[in-house]
Amino acid sequence: MxxxxxxxxxxxxxxxxxxxxxxxxxxxxxxxxxxDRMTGRSRGFGFVEMADDAGAEAAISQFNGKDVEGxxxxxxxxxPPVAGGRSDRGGSRxxxxxxxxxxx
Numbered sequence: 001m002x003x004x005x006x007x008x009x010x011x012x013x014x015x016x017x018x019x020x021x022x023x024x025x026x027x028x029x030x031x032x033x034x035x036d037r038m039t040g041r042s043r044g045f046g047f048v049e050m051a052d053d054a055g056a057e058a059a060i061s062q063f064n065g066k067d068v069e070g071x072x073x074x075x076x077x078x079x080p081p082v083a084g085g086r087s088d089r090g091g092s093r094x095x096x097x098x099x100x101x102x103x104x
Contacts, residue, residue: 001029001050001052002049002053002056003049003077003078004022004048004049004060004075004078005047005076005079007045007074007075008044008071008073008074009042009044009045009046009073010068010069010071011041012042012069013033013046013069015032015046018046018048019048021063021068022048022063024062025055025062026050026051026054026059028049028050028055029049029050030048030049031047031049034046034047056077059075060076060077063075
Protein backbone atom coordinates (compact mmCIF):
# COMPACT_ATOMS: atom_id res chain seq x y z
CA MET A 1 0.00 0.00 0.00
CA UNK A 2 1.24 3.48 -0.86
CA UNK A 3 -0.32 6.82 0.08
CA UNK A 4 -0.32 9.64 -2.46
CA UNK A 5 -0.77 13.37 -1.97
CA UNK A 6 -3.06 14.98 -4.54
CA UNK A 7 -2.96 18.77 -4.73
CA UNK A 8 -4.60 21.53 -6.76
CA UNK A 9 -7.91 19.67 -6.82
CA UNK A 10 -10.96 21.39 -8.26
CA UNK A 11 -13.29 22.36 -5.40
CA UNK A 12 -16.05 20.23 -6.94
CA UNK A 13 -14.00 17.02 -6.46
CA UNK A 14 -15.53 14.52 -4.02
CA UNK A 15 -14.10 11.40 -2.38
CA UNK A 16 -16.10 9.30 -4.83
CA UNK A 17 -15.02 11.16 -7.97
CA UNK A 18 -11.36 11.09 -6.89
CA UNK A 19 -11.66 7.35 -6.19
CA UNK A 20 -13.12 6.78 -9.67
CA UNK A 21 -10.39 8.88 -11.30
CA UNK A 22 -7.50 7.08 -9.59
CA UNK A 23 -9.06 3.64 -10.15
CA UNK A 24 -8.04 4.14 -13.80
CA UNK A 25 -4.41 3.63 -12.66
CA UNK A 26 -4.93 0.73 -10.23
CA UNK A 27 -6.76 -0.55 -7.18
CA UNK A 28 -7.72 2.25 -4.76
CA UNK A 29 -8.08 1.45 -1.08
CA UNK A 30 -9.26 4.90 -0.02
CA UNK A 31 -9.60 8.38 -1.52
CA UNK A 32 -10.23 11.39 0.68
CA UNK A 33 -10.63 15.06 -0.18
CA UNK A 34 -9.58 17.14 2.84
CA UNK A 35 -12.32 19.53 3.93
CA ASP A 36 -12.39 22.62 6.13
CA ARG A 37 -13.75 21.71 9.56
CA MET A 38 -15.86 24.84 9.86
CA THR A 39 -17.36 25.16 6.38
CA GLY A 40 -17.10 21.61 5.02
CA ARG A 41 -15.67 23.05 1.80
CA SER A 42 -12.79 21.29 0.04
CA ARG A 43 -9.35 22.65 0.90
CA GLY A 44 -8.11 21.78 -2.61
CA PHE A 45 -6.05 18.73 -1.73
CA GLY A 46 -6.47 15.15 -0.60
CA PHE A 47 -4.92 11.73 -0.25
CA VAL A 48 -5.31 8.48 -2.15
CA GLU A 49 -4.19 5.11 -0.81
CA MET A 50 -3.27 2.78 -3.65
CA ALA A 51 -3.24 -0.99 -3.10
CA ASP A 52 0.29 -1.50 -4.42
CA ASP A 53 3.42 0.34 -5.51
CA ALA A 54 2.81 -0.36 -9.20
CA GLY A 55 -0.61 1.32 -9.05
CA ALA A 56 0.84 4.25 -7.13
CA GLU A 57 3.63 4.78 -9.67
CA ALA A 58 1.11 4.50 -12.52
CA ALA A 59 -1.14 7.08 -10.82
CA ILE A 60 1.75 9.52 -10.35
CA SER A 61 2.86 9.28 -13.98
CA GLN A 62 -0.71 9.35 -15.31
CA PHE A 63 -2.19 12.15 -13.18
CA ASN A 64 0.65 14.48 -12.12
CA GLY A 65 0.08 17.60 -14.25
CA LYS A 66 -3.19 16.27 -15.68
CA ASP A 67 -5.79 18.96 -16.31
CA VAL A 68 -9.00 18.33 -14.36
CA GLU A 69 -11.64 21.07 -14.67
CA GLY A 70 -8.98 23.62 -15.61
CA UNK A 71 -6.59 22.72 -12.77
CA UNK A 72 -3.30 20.84 -13.21
CA UNK A 73 -3.20 18.15 -10.52
CA UNK A 74 -0.11 17.69 -8.38
CA UNK A 75 0.38 14.03 -7.51
CA UNK A 76 3.31 12.60 -5.56
CA UNK A 77 4.09 10.20 -2.77
CA UNK A 78 2.77 11.53 0.54
CA UNK A 79 5.35 12.46 3.16
CA PRO A 80 4.82 11.27 6.71
CA PRO A 81 3.27 13.88 9.01
CA VAL A 82 5.64 16.05 11.03
CA ALA A 83 5.59 15.32 14.78
CA GLY A 84 3.31 17.63 16.73
CA GLY A 85 1.30 18.61 13.66
CA ARG A 86 3.64 21.50 12.88
CA SER A 87 4.97 22.29 9.47
CA ASP A 88 8.62 21.78 8.66
CA ARG A 89 9.14 25.39 7.63
CA GLY A 90 11.74 25.78 10.36
CA GLY A 91 12.54 28.57 12.73
CA SER A 92 11.18 29.26 16.17
CA ARG A 93 9.71 32.52 17.31
CA UNK A 94 8.81 31.42 20.79
CA UNK A 95 10.41 32.35 24.07
CA UNK A 96 10.73 35.45 26.16
CA UNK A 97 12.97 38.43 25.75
CA UNK A 98 15.24 38.52 22.78
CA UNK A 99 18.23 40.10 21.21
CA UNK A 100 20.62 38.80 23.88
CA UNK A 101 19.77 41.62 26.29
CA UNK A 102 18.18 41.26 29.68
CA UNK A 103 14.61 42.53 29.62
CA UNK A 104 13.64 43.65 33.13
